[in-house]
Amino acid sequence: MSEVLTVPKSRRNVEALLLVVALTVAIGANWLVGLDKENPFDSAFWLQGGTLAALALIFHILLRFRAKYADPVILPIVIALNGIGLAMIYRLDLALPADAQPVAPSQFLWTTVAMGASIATLLVIRDHRMLRRFTYISLIVSAVLLMLPLTPLGVEINGARIWINVGVGTFQPGEVAKITLAIFFAGYLSTNRDLILLAGKKLGPLQLPRFRDLAPMVAAWLVSIGVLIFQRDLGSSILFFGLFMAMIYVATSRVSWVLIGLAMIAVGGYAALQLFSHVALRIDSWINAFEPEVFNRNPGGSGQVVQGLFGLANGGLVGTGLGQGRPDLVTYANSDMIITALGEELGLIGLFAIVLLYILLISRGFRAALGTRDGFGKLLACGLSFTIALQCFVVIGGVTRLIPLTGLTTPFMSAGGSSLLANWIIVALLLLISETARRPAVKGPVRETFSEGKQNRNTPATDPTREVTA
Amino acid sequence: MNQAIRRSWIVAMSMFALVLGSLTYVQFFEANALENNDWNTRQILQDYGKNRGAILVDGRPIAESVPSDDQFNYQRVYNEPEMYAHLTGFFSLVNGSTQLENVMNEELSGSSDDLFIDQMVRLFSGAQAQGASVELTIDPQLQQLAWDMIPEGQTGSIVVMEPATGNVLAMASKPSYDPNLLAAHDTSVVVQNIEQLAQVPGLSIYFNPATQSLVAPGSVFKLVVAAAALETGQFDAESTIPNPPVLDLPGTDVGLPNFTTGGCAARDTADLEFALEQSCNTPFAQIAWEVGEQAVLEQAQEFGFGERFFIPVEVAASQFPTELSEAQLAQSAIGQFSVAVTPLQMAMVSAAIANDGVLMKPNLVKAVRAPDLSIIDEPEPEVFRESLSADNANLITEWMVNVVENGTAQNAAVPGVEVAGKTGTAEVPEQGDNAWFTGFAPADNPEVVVSIVMQDVDIATGAQLTSPNAKRLIEAVLNR
Numbered sequence: 001m002s003e004v005l006t007v008p009k010s011r012r013n014v015e016a017l018l019l020v021v022a023l024t025v026a027i028g029a030n031w032l033v034g035l036d037k038e039n040p041f042d043s044a045f046w047l048q049g050g051t052l053a054a055l056a057l058i059f060h061i062l063l064r065f066r067a068k069y070a071d072p073v074i075l076p077i078v079i080a081l082n083g084i085g086l087a088m089i090y091r092l093d094l095a096l097p098a099d100a101q102p103v104a105p106s107q108f109l110w111t112t113v114a115m116g117a118s119i120a121t122l123l124v125i126r127d128h129r130m131l132r133r134f135t136y137i138s139l140i141v142s143a144v145l146l147m148l149p150l151t152p153l154g155v156e157i158n159g160a161r162i163w164i165n166v167g168v169g170t171f172q173p174g175e176v177a178k179i180t181l182a183i184f185f186a187g188y189l190s191t192n193r194d195l196i197l198l199a200g201k202k203l204g205p206l207q208l209p210r211f212r213d214l215a216p217m218v219a220a221w222l223v224s225i226g227v228l229i230f231q232r233d234l235g236s237s238i239l240f241f242g243l244f245m246a247m248i249y250v251a252t253s254r255v256s257w258v259l260i261g262l263a264m265i266a267v268g269g270y271a272a273l274q275l276f277s278h279v280a281l282r283i284d285s286w287i288n289a290f291e292p293e294v295f296n297r298n299p300g301g302s303g304q305v306v307q308g309l310f311g312l313a314n315g316g317l318v319g320t321g322l323g324q325g326r327p328d329l330v331t332y333a334n335s336d337m338i339i340t341a342l343g344e345e346l347g348l349i350g351l352f353a354i355v356l357l358y359i360l361l362i363s364r365g366f367r368a369a370l371g372t373r374d375g376f377g378k379l380l381a382c383g384l385s386f387t388i389a390l391q392c393f394v395v396i397g398g399v400t401r402l403i404p405l406t407g408l409t410t411p412f413m414s415a416g417g418s419s420l421l422a423n424w425i426i427v428a429l430l431l432l433i434s435e436t437a438r439r440p441a442v443k444g445p446v447r448e449t450f451s452e453g454k455q456n457r458n459t460p461a462t463d464p465t466r467e468v469t470a
Numbered sequence: 471m472n473q474a475i476r477r478s479w480i481v482a483m484s485m486f487a488l489v490l491g492s493l494t495y496v497q498f499f500e501a502n503a504l505e506n507n508d509w510n511t512r513q514i515l516q517d518y519g520k521n522r523g524a525i526l527v528d529g530r531p532i533a534e535s536v537p538s539d540d541q542f543n544y545q546r547v548y549n550e551p552e553m554y555a556h557l558t559g560f561f562s563l564v565n566g567s568t569q570l571e572n573v574m575n576e577e578l579s580g581s582s583d584d585l586f587i588d589q590m591v592r593l594f595s596g597a598q599a600q601g602a603s604v605e606l607t608i609d610p611q612l613q614q615l616a617w618d619m620i621p622e623g624q625t626g627s628i629v630v631m632e633p634a635t636g637n638v639l640a641m642a643s644k645p646s647y648d649p650n651l652l653a654a655h656d657t658s659v660v661v662q663n664i665e666q667l668a669q670v671p672g673l674s675i676y677f678n679p680a681t682q683s684l685v686a687p688g689s690v691f692k693l694v695v696a697a698a699a700l701e702t703g704q705f706d707a708e709s710t711i712p713n714p715p716v717l718d719l720p721g722t723d724v725g726l727p728n729f730t731t732g733g734c735a736a737r738d739t740a741d742l743e744f745a746l747e748q749s750c751n752t753p754f755a756q757i758a759w760e761v762g763e764q765a766v767l768e769q770a771q772e773f774g775f776g777e778r779f780f781i782p783v784e785v786a787a788s789q790f791p792t793e794l795s796e797a798q799l800a801q802s803a804i805g806q807f808s809v810a811v812t813p814l815q816m817a818m819v820s821a822a823i824a825n826d827g828v829l830m831k832p833n834l835v836k837a838v839r840a841p842d843l844s845i846i847d848e849p850e851p852e853v854f855r856e857s858l859s860a861d862n863a864n865l866i867t868e869w870m871v872n873v874v875e876n877g878t879a880q881n882a883a884v885p886g887v888e889v890a891g892k893t894g895t896a897e898v899p900e901q902g903d904n905a906w907f908t909g910f911a912p913a914d915n916p917e918v919v920v921s922i923v924m925q926d927v928d929i930a931t932g933a934q935l936t937s938p939n940a941k942r943l944i945e946a947v948l949n950r
Contacts, residue, residue, distance in 0.1 A: 097539050246478050253474040295509060306509065312496045313504030314512050326512055326519075329541065348497040352490065359486050366479040370472055382475050389482035396489035400496045 011072040012064050018076035019060055023053050026083015032322040033091040048108055052083060055115045063431065066122055071368060071434035077361045078412055078427050082111055082420070084354065085413030087322070088334070088341050095328035103334055103415050106169070110417035114424035121428035128432040132376045135187025138180040145173035145180065146223065150230055159278060159299070160407065162233045172418035174227065174236045175409075178243065178387060179425055181223070185244055186379035188216055189251035193375065197252055220244035221264050228268075232278055235408035238394060239387060241265060246386035247379050250369075286404035304331050308340035308399045319347025334415040336407050339399050355396070358411075362389045365430050371437025381433040384426045518563055518655075519543045523578040523601030523841075525558050525570055527608045533558045533571065535601075538655070546653040552646040553617045556678040557606070557783070557834070560649035564660040568676055570604065570834070573782045577602040577838050577847070600841040607637040607836045615946055616642040619922075619939045625672040626924040626935070627680040627813035630943055633821040633916045635851040636830030638781070639947065641814075643679035645672050672925075681785040684810035685923060688896025689749045690906045691805030693819050693866065695757055696742055698769035700862040702761045705742060707865060711753040713740040719797035726755050726800050732878075743869045746892065747877035751804045758803035763794050766803065772857040773819045774829065775811075779854075781832045788815040805896055816908040817921035822857035823866050824890070824916035829855040871913045879907065881937035884944055888913035893937060895929060905932020911944045918947040 027049040034040035056079050063070050090104035125131065131138075148154065148164045155163040155170050163170040189196075196213045220241060228237040245261045272279045281300035288294045289302035289309075296303070307330045314325055327333045327341030334341070343351045365385025369378045388411050398405035409419040496504070504510065519542040524531035532554045538545035546561045548554070559569025567575060575581075580601035609630075616628040620642060630640040651663040652675065667675050677683060699705035715735060716725040728734040734750040745753040758766055770776070770790040778787045788811040791802060801807040814832060822829035831854035838847035857863075870890035873879045879891040891909025898904060905927050910919040920943050924935045 246481075250471060250474040250478055253471065290507075306507075309496055309500075309504055310507065310510045310512055312493070313501040313510075316497055316501050326515055326541075329512070329515070343493065343497060348493060351493050351497070355486060355490055355493070359483065362482055362486075363479065366475060366482070369475050375471065378471055378475060382478055386478055386482055389485055393485035393489055397485075397492060400489065400492040402488060402492040 010064075010068045012060070012068065015063070015072035015075060016060060018073065019056050019079060022076040022080035022083065023049075023056060025080050026052060026087065029084050029087035029322060030090060033087050033094070035323065044105075048086070051108075051112060052079070052086075055112060055119075059115065059119055062119060062122055066126065067431055067435035069435050069438040069440075070431040071364045071438065073360060074364050074427060074431055074434065077357050077364075078424070081354070081357055081361075081412040084342070085338065085410075085415075086111065088327075088338055088345075088413070089415050091323055091345070092328055092334045092341060094323070095326075106417070107415050107420070110420050113417070114420040117421055118424040118428040121425050122432065125428070125432060127436065128377055128380060128429055129374055129436075131183050131380070131429075132187045132190070135184055135191070138184040138187065142177045142180040142184060142223075145177040146227065146231075148173045158407075160233045161231045162227075162236060169417070172416065174231075174233070175418040175422035176425075178236075178239065178422055179384070179429070181220075181240060182243060182247070182380055182383040182387070185216070185220075185247045186376050186383060189247055190375035190379055193251050197254070216244075216248075221261075221268065225268050225272075228272055228279075229276070232276070233407070234272075234279060234282065234404075235394060235406035238406065239391060239408065242390040243383050243387045246390075247383040250379055250382045251375075282404045282406065286401060289401060304337065305399065305401060305405045307331070308337050309401065311340040311344040312400070315344035315347045315350075317348050319343070319345050319350050321345060332407075335409060336395070336405075336414065337399060338410050338414045339396050342413075354413075355392070358388070358392050362386075364434065368430055368434035368437045372433050373436070377433045377436060381430060384429060388423070388426070514563060515542060517579060518546075518561070520579055521600045522546065522561070523580065523603040525574075525578075526603055526605040527554070527613070528610050529605075530610070531603075532606075533561075533649075540655055542655055545655065548649045548653065551648040551650050553613060553642065554608075555646045555649050555675075556643050556680065557608070557641060558649060559678075559783075560652040560675065562652040562660060563655060564657050565652060565664065565675075569678055569783050570606075573780065573784070574604050574835075574838075577604060580841075602841065602846060603839045604835055605837045605839065606834055607639065608641070608834070609639045609950075612640040612943065612946055613642060615943060616640040617644075619935070619942070620644040620924070621935070624924060624935070625679075625926055626922070627683070628939070628943070629680050629813050629817040629919075629921045630947065631817055631821060631832060631919050633824035633910060633919050634830065636821070636832045636854070637836070637851075638832055638834050639918070640943075641678075641680045641834075643683075643813075645670055647673060647675055678783060680813045681781070681783060682812065684786060684789065684812060685904050685925060686896035686898055687805035687809055687811045687816060688894035688904060688906055689751075689805055690816050690819070690892050690894035690908050691809055691811070692746060692749065692754050692803075692894075693823065693870075693892055693908070694770050694773060694775075695754050695766055695803050696746060696866055696869070697773075697823070697858045697862065698761050698766045699742065699757045700865060701769055701772075701858050702765050704761055705757060707742065710739045710741055711745065711756055713737055713745070713750055714752050717752040717755050717800065719800055721795060722797045726751055726804075728752055743872055746869045747872050749878050749893065754803045755800035758799050759796060763792065763799050763802075766790065766799075767792060769858075772829075772855050773822055774815060774855060779831075781814075781834050783834060785814055785832070786812055788812055805894060813921055813923050816906065816923070817919050818854075819857075820890075820892075820908045820910050820921065821919045822855065823863045823870070824910040824919055825863075826860040827856060827858040827863035828853055829857045867913050870909060874909065879909065879937050879940075881933070882907060882909060882940045882944070884911060884941055884948070887911050887944070887948060889941070889944060890916075891937070891940060893933075895932060898926070902926040902928055903932055905929070905936045907936035907940045909940060911948065918944055920944060 089107050093102040093104045149161050153164040154161050155165050162174050163172050224237045224241040227233055248257050285294050285302035289306050294302045311327055311330050322345050325344040327344045330337045330340050362385045365381055369381035391408055391411055395408050395410045397403040409416045411423045521544055522535040525533040533548050535544040536547050559571045561567045561571040578601045612630055620626045627643040631638045647667050652660055654660050716727045718725050728750050733748040740750055740753045767790050775788045775790050779785050791808045798807050802809050831852040833849055835849055837845050840846050867890050870892055871888050874883050874889045874891045878893045882889050882891045889911040890913045894906035896904040905924045908921040910916040920940045922936045924932050
């Protein structure tokens with residue numbers, strides 16, 4: 001692993017420059033959206049732009065002190081994405097009837113909370129390796145979080161039971177469970193890699209794992225299927241399983257595990273298709289979206305995805321321009337379908353730009369995984385980055401009818417506080433991991449005080465991955 | 471592990487490549503098909519949700535778009551809807567648009583090329599699209615007067631215009647309807663309203679009776695035959711024509727009579743002046759025989775017959791039949807058989823005679839104004855036809871003045887003003903008659919042309935609803 005050399009440069013000034021660009025995009029989009037109003041520069045506009053800039057500045061300064069060598073691209077990208085999302089949610093608010101509850105103010109509030117939480121994460125954790133101590137606690141927390149919606153606290157919205165009522169509003173604990181599950185998998189797999197790797201029979205070219213080593217795989221599968229059955233949330237279910245698949249593959253470098261995982265997904269998916277009408281309806285409205293009875297079926301019809309396609313088509317290559325299209329015709333335009341709203345008004349060019357931001361963000365995450373020296377950090381960065389990529393794929397693939405539409409948020413953009421909060425915490429974790437990846441190795445005290453005993457396994461000299469993949 | 475990380479990254483990038491591909495497919499390759507999909511309401515919403523320009527009469531909107539709370543953002547509203555319905559037409563989600571709403575759509579919706587600079591400014595400022603407003607030549611007082619002259623339940627049309635410019639000052643027809651019923655955004659309500667309006671006898675929401683209904687003109691058509699007689703040079707003011715009470719129609723067992731009660735019986739022969747004054751049928755039948763079907767047809771075309779045109783709303787082509795037998799030609803000469811005219815067409819015949827033989831193109835639009843009120847189009851008066859020579863026009867004017875002074879249109883006389891006019895009564899099979907008046911005033915310097923038709927009436931009611939109303943309209947214009 002040490003062959004990945006990082007030039008020890010702080011690059012915080014680059015980040016400052018990029019932040020100015022990102023804030024210009026974010027605040028500029030908000031200004032464009034408000035142009036139609038009598039007074040686009042009202043107090044809300046200044047408050048929002050000012051707060052976003054102030055939080056970005058605090059974040060940046062904190063990084064200068066706490067994580068000087070953290071990746072300089074991640075924060076500006078996320079600020080830009082979050083800002084564009086806020087502007088689009090605000091734009092959709094303007095299309096609402098006068099008596100409807102606006103969404104943008106609460107999304108803005110959540111943005112500040114999420115950025116605050118991200119800053120707090122940086123302050124509290126300091127080094128991601130300390131999270132390894134919470135491997136099994138994370139598992140318990142994940143289980144509790146995932147169970148919460150099934151308790152009396154839970155709220156059912158549109159058939160899915162993934163929210164809980166927290167007094168001021170609803171919260172989706174599954175979003176946070178995404179992080180704790182990633183921490184658990186990273187901790188578990190980095191500790192037990194050798195056992196999983198070396199034991200087991202060989203069948204032709206495939207090294208089959210021992211049955212008992214399959215336990216975490218089965219656990220992940222059960223979590224995914226459980227979410228699907230009890231919470232009727234196909235999107236989160238795919239996400240959890242994808243997260244685990246990516247992490248176990250990175251931990252073991254074994255394609256056999258991926259094949260086993262895919263087989264399990266196929267079995268689970270087929271069973272779900274047979275057993276649950278909502279899954280079957282999703283598939284039906286994906287394949288037969290343009291059949292009249294499917295289009296008009298409510299609920300479970302293809303009306304939403306087809307309207308989204310109309311929106312994207314209306315945007316075409318260059319888009320209608322912010323505020324000039326009719327993205328409000330698509331149901332859930334500000335959350336699950338925000339990609340269609342952006343595609344309609346910013347066009348294919350705009351969506352390409354946004355997707356490129358995600359590509360950059362995720363690539364930086366993978367880069368941090370490559371660069372960091374500990375297995376736990378590698379797995380965590382990889383898993384979290386892959387989750388964001390998978391989420392983008394499921395969302396954009398869903399709205400473009402590449403795959404069936406599942407209700408997932410677009411990271412950093414969709415309206416939804418829990419998703420925003422979770423993703424901003426992921427940003428803090430990726431920044432921390434990138435800091436260890438990019439920090440000059442000789443500098444400062446070695447932070448191994450945080451890691452547990454089996455440290456030697458992760459040192460470059462005895463990297464078993466090399467031997468296996470060579 | 472790093473190899474696996476790189477491979478995971480490749481998987482992630484492949485997923486992004488897939489979504490970029492599918493976005494390109496939807497937004498670029500498939501975009502056209504999706505935009506033309508029947509379920510795609512975006513174009514409709516775009517058209518129907520625009521801040522469409524107003525249609526104005528004397529500065530006041532008779533059709534305007536007001537902000538609404540539904541998904542369309544704007545609602546089309548018609549003020550004094552029934553009186554102006556046949557002019558504005560309607561702008562409906564279900565049935566498209568008609569009349570001015572249809573022919574002026576580019577201007578009203580703001581998509582006209584004349585609004586190009588406006589569109590560019592909007593593109594960069596992000597301001598809401600707004601259409602141009604269309605100001606009509608209609609005089610609201612005259613329109614109201616004309617509207618009130620047609621009794622409820624009566625089918626009829628009144629056209630008032632300026633002969634020198636062709637500008638239409640009033641154009642009213644009954645039965646009418648409320649276009650607001652068709653502009654509702656709830657399509658089921660609109661469908662229901664359309665069904666109800668279809669039950670109203672004599673009403674079609676798709677036609678403006680004044681410009682698109684074709685009715686038998688009866689004796690007012692004699693003006694066209696008189697013009698043909700003079701223009702061919704075969705007749706002049708001195709010509710005398712036999713005036714038998716009944717004319718045998720060759721090849722039939724019926725005859726063509728003069729009105730038994732009328733003044734025609736006073737003379738055995740008639741000149742054109744007398745034949746017009748008393749509206750004698752038999753002399754005109756003989757004139758038509760003399761000049762021939764072709765000459766009458768050509769003269770009719772000189773007045774605008776046989777052509778569909780736009781003012782800018784559509785005007786149906788008035789018809790003079792061809793390949794006629796002698797009997798049919800005789801009947802056509804007095805505006806019977808299958809001669810069919812629009813109320814506007816008869817106003818045009820009078821207008822050409824009034825304007826020294828020059829027929830100006832009728833016109834409804836005074837100005838098209840951009841949202842900033844700057845004028846982007848102001849139609850100029852336009853010569854439509856040189857219908858007849860000035861001398862002949864003046865001769866017929868004299869005879870028409872005589873009709874009002876001594877003949878059948880005496881009820882149209884205005885004290886102190888020379889009024890030129892001609893009445894007509896067309897018999898319609900299995901219906902009451904069509905009562906007509908067409909004329910203009912003052913005869914020496916015409917300011918106003920009036921054409922009135924009341925359909926399916928008895929002779930007494932018809933007479934009551936035509937010439938006296940023409941008089942009031944002429945007075946109203948001259949006293950403006």
